[in-house]
Amino acid sequence: MIEINQLTKTFTSQDGTPVHALGGVDLTVNDNEFLTLLGPSGCGKTTMLKMIAGLQGWDGGTITIDGKAVTGPGPDRSMVFQNFALLPWATVMDNVCFGLRLRGTERRAREERAQELIEMVGLSGFESKRPGELSGGMQQRVGIARALAVDPQILLMDEPFGAVDEQTRRLLQEELLSIWERNRLTVVFVTHSMEEAVLLGDRVVLMSARPGQISEIVEVPLARPRSSDVGGLERSREYTEITAHLWDQLRSMHSEHRDVEAVR
Numbered sequence: 648m649i650e651i652n653q654l655t656k657t658f659t660s661q662d663g664t665p666v667h668a669l670g671g672v673d674l675t676v677n678d679n680e681f682l683t684l685l686g687p688s689g690c691g692k693t694t695m696l697k698m699i700a701g702l703q704g705w706d707g708g709t710i711t712i713d714g715k716a717v718t719g720p721g722p723d724r725s726m727v728f729q730n731f732a733l734l735p736w737a738t739v740m741d742n743v744c745f746g747l748r749l750r751g752t753e754r755r756a757r758e759e760r761a762q763e764l765i766e767m768v769g770l771s772g773f774e775s776k777r778p779g780e781l782s783g784g785m786q787q788r789v790g791i792a793r794a795l796a797v798d799p800q801i802l803l804m805d806e807p808f809g810a811v812d813e814q815t816r817r818l819l820q821e822e823l824l825s826i827w828e829r830n831r832l833t834v835v836f837v838t839h840s841m842e843e844a845v846l847l848g849d850r851v852v853l854m855s856a857r858p859g860q861i862s863e864i865v866e867v868p869l870a871r872p873r874s875s876d877v878g879g880l881e882r883s884r885e886y887t888e889i890t891a892h893l894w895d896q897l898r899s900m901h902s903e904h905r906d907v908e909a910v911r
């Protein structure tokens with residue numbers, strides 16, 4: 648279980664003015680939960696994800712995982728980035744093996760594990776290609792396989808499908824759901840898309856504009872497994888009601904934010 652208590656962070660921008668990114672976030676993520684994070688641009692979603700990953704420090708508050716304080720990155724957590732963050736000179740196989748290699752796993756074992764994952768994400772036959780030879784969707788499949796190779800308990804995903812076309816996005820959503828259904832990981836997934844947040848999540852966490860705080864947590868009652876009929880879910884009444892509610896909330900946040908900016 649991930650427990651976040653009163654998390655605060657203020658950055659200093661280049662001209663020296665403070666940027667209050669997080670203003671006291673409290674959040675609990677349950678084991679095996681698929682949690683999606685939604686909120687206006689700049690409300691601190693990426694910052695919070697990086698903090699859980701142990702890649703970014705904070706000013707106040709605590710983050711614990713199964714009762715242990717997060718003080719840096721660990722083998723229990725993997726992150727998937729929007730821009731894929733692959734090694735451009737390395738092959739698909741070497742990219743997927745990367746984390747296992749850092750851990751000192753011997754070559755045969757790591758290549759066997761990588762091969763399983765390459766098959767799982769539908770990239771068999773592309774093992775010796777380099778990222779530049781692949782489409783965006785294929786590169787993100789490599790990113791997902793790489794993150795899964797180290798068998799993390801927690802997968803942290805920062806708008807992973809933001810840079811791919813609509814059809815690829817749908818396929819990747821279905822694949823991710825099916826991987827999660829089989830492996831029962833804990834997933835924290837940042838997105839700009841209300842639709843994606845609802846289709847994937849057990850709960851949608853709505854963050855308020857900067858300084859980011861939890862504004863509302865919405866339970867998603869859509870039945871699981873969802874991987875085989877994402878399109879059908881989109882036509883259900885529950886889906887329409889939740890997305891309409893989220894849109895109302897986001898719209899009022901945007902207009903409040905505009906009013907605050909205007910007063911400044």
Ligand SMILES: Nc1ncnc2c1ncn2[C@@H]1O[C@H](COP(=O)(O)OP(=O)(O)OP(=O)(O)O)[C@@H](O)[C@H]1O
Pocket residue numbers: 658659660666667668686687688689690691692693694695857
């Ligand atoms: N290293 C940094 N130095 C200064 N300011 C930063 C730094 N990292 C983030 N910020 C600022 O902190 C705020 C939160 O950024 P963050 O990237 O977490 O937001 P976000 O909710 O993920 O945004 P988006 O949805 O646009 O990706 C933003 O105003 C951003 O400019």
